[in-house]
Amino acid sequence: MPIEGHDVLRRAIAGQWRHVTAGSVLAAGHQAGEALVPVVIGLVIDEAISSGDAGTLVRWIAVLALVFAGLSLSYRFGSRAAERASEQAAHGLRVQLTERVLAPRGGAETGRLPGELVSVATQDARRVGAVAVALTAGISALTGLVVGGVVLLRVSVPLGLLILLGIPPLLLLAHLLGKPLERRSGAEQERAAHASGVAADLVAGLRVLKGIGAEAAAVARYRRTSRESLAATVRAARAQAWHDGGMLTLTGVFIAAVALVGGRLAAQGDVSVGELVTAVGLAQFLLTPLSVLSWANGEFAQGRASATRIASVLAAPPAVIGGTDAPPQPVRGRIRLSGVRHGALRGLTLDAAPGELLGVVTADPAVAASLLRVLGRAADPEAGTAELDGVPLTALDPAEIRRAVVVAEHDADLFEGSLIGNVTAAAAPGAAGPALAAAAADEVAEALPYGTATVLTERGRSLSGGQRQRVALARALATGAPVLVLHDPTTAVDAATEARIAAGIREVRDGKTTIMVTTSPALLAVTDRVMFLDGGSPVEEGTHTGLVHGNEAYRATVLA
Template identity: 60%
Template structure:
């Protein structure tokens, strides 16, 4: 657990439950699509009706033009009647254009609102799931992949509402056109009524390969984004060790896979849309030929033929839009499945209903007994209230698992972890993290004023001054041109590695957590500054439970005792000078 993720938990006691008590264990992609469409039923219904009105008006335009032709050109009745009919149908045209233009404007606005709100709701659910104190959503997923799911995938799912509303509108257009054609000619109307559903069914069949390739495209794109975000976050380190080419090679493989998947999806989309356009053209050609023969045989008038051809041309739009609708639904289904996987991720820890002992600021101890988890193999570790204990892990994996157990990011597979005598598994994870702050050595800083990364509502100004001195962050501030008014860029990119580390340490110390776990807080500072920080931590955390997971001799020298971890177990324990003299494994770990 990083400092940034723990800050809010350690700043104040937990008085309620801010996380979801149940996760979306059974959520499916279909449910998400249904919620995207019907999450705001009134708004969606209004948008659908308005877009259907637009298509209704569009379909009647050719009919009205046919009537104008019959009244004004075919010369039915006397001149006066022809002029009156002409004016009447021109007025009808004007009304139709007014209705369809305004209905489209209002309907499109409401559809955009439905899509954006649906995407927003999904983003909030994803954010809530990722930030859930019980964890699990981030397992096996890089931050970039989660970002891609919460942005592009959520947006695609939201766009499904637009596609569904447009589908209803296009169906309205086809039905109105069919009815109009039935009035012109029964054979033409039947041709549309039979042919249009067949066209839609074929469109659905053709869209299945596109859905599969769209899903693969989004998976590979998310993987590439995750690797890219990971590399960008460590760009300065990569440049410092000259590993730029290694980073390029690492990104090349997922990037190439993403490119290949995108090309395959684009080919599938092109083939799909081309096939739909071809079928649509053939279908409309059949309607036009049939209408022309009926006109030549005298079964329909010139105006009716004009209306039939106009309706046939108009049908090109809804049937062509069906290709877009199919593509949007295919992409939406693929994205909904990916979102559902995140929302349905099982929690790593349970909630628990017990109450912790002591107040939120009381000194409390930590106890691990026979803990087996990951690389830990029967670890016993006790930290008494107010004690400063060092932990030296020869294997970095042991340290990583230990930090996750202490912060209750995971529960042990076997054995017990206790906080103040209470089983951590019986406590809500937020209660544990309100008392235990695990500060990772690579904790990121926030962009903005430097002091906003350090100050909080817990410590007083006097205490914050002591924190700045203890962490040597006061030297950082003094060395910056703008001093305390310095504005940090994203992740503190305008500070050196050592400066960022001291500011992050100051933030962790200023929270004054009852139990503070620091992981290698001085790896990027010089030895003189490290000795000052070690003494500062000792003085500031006097009487407060502190665990220093490190191999730094300067930090270990100020601890009350040190525990050595080898092969996931505690193999030695004692004061730092004694272990250096007596234990070769310890001496090798901290002095080599």
């Protein structure tokens, strides 16, 4: 069943029903107390001041003090419960979104920049969580209006009926006023999220942009995106202004009507002095719950728009479907692709024997990317089959596949934390040390102030490009996976270090299947066999030395 925005909103609130209920009851108590204040003051006037009875005055002042104490405590603890519900609901949504984005079957990231997903998980989750506060505030405001109406009904039937019968159409008009705000708020969040995603994308690729001299194009792209976001924000702000102005006008007309009717009744002598004070006080009090209802309506409109965006991520179709089995144990590591068509791959047939170190060479980055997606089951082939130990990958659970087949992409990121923590995050027992040496990451540790305990900044930006590559490679090697797929793991290191890494990979991966998608002569020189692809189709295979001497296109690809 597809997830809709109202489902997200309902579940977020229902999941915090205890706190929402407690907050609503206490907040309602606060508003009821606020409504009783002018009532008690009116009674003080009628029963104590008019008669001059000091004892009665003291008693009613004590009652007034108790009312103030009750409404103060209700507000304090009601607000605490509502805020707790809001924060926990937002946190729950962030956890759901994170689980969906990290789900082995993928799909949530399709068509979305990372910054957009971050915006949904932060800003939109916060707005949906805020609906819990708006709900408790709305219930308390309605309670205040009802209590005020009932009291006025006892003072004067026309005044009470005016309020009680005027609330439903007022709420309906408020809902209609919130519709444009809901639409434009959704567009605002969408454009803001897109701008955030573009900004994060540009910052992440800043070095590359400077290297190719594309700063001007990047600035122009962000300026265009930023202006679109600004225009959406202005439209949302205009809708917010119309909403607030419309609600202010409605509440003003409503209060004016109450005041006019109350004044006429007082002029005719239908109410006493104390009752007149009560009516005037309640008329002034009604401004607060009506303002709260206006604010709550705006929060609901924005919350509904954000819930729709969250639902679009949670309900995103998976990138791969089917497959629940685990690979046969133990995993031998035979990888076979037969006539695979996907993306840039055009009928690729590939066979990596268990324990083989296979090199795959292609001049087209799209071919390499498509091959990695198929091997890691980030996508299923459009045609043909991909197998692990004779079992089609489509029959296997993606999470189980990735325990057996680790795909280390070229642009792998490091995490904030210690260097050794990055390597041991998914390491097999005792594999971290040999992996550090094989990837020449031990030299990186020696150059750092605290060695392997040195804390890295976000994405490892405190390291150079070559240092990051070596630590990322060590992390991949430390997994000890039966099948390891490496994509250009040494493009940012010098020739001497690259030769040492090639020998280290050969040693550490001895007896385990390794596929290196690369054009590095140093890495290809240690492979058992090399397959040369052109346009996603196999052209020739053999040893690296044989292909260098016998295939001009291969020679141009790896030696250029």
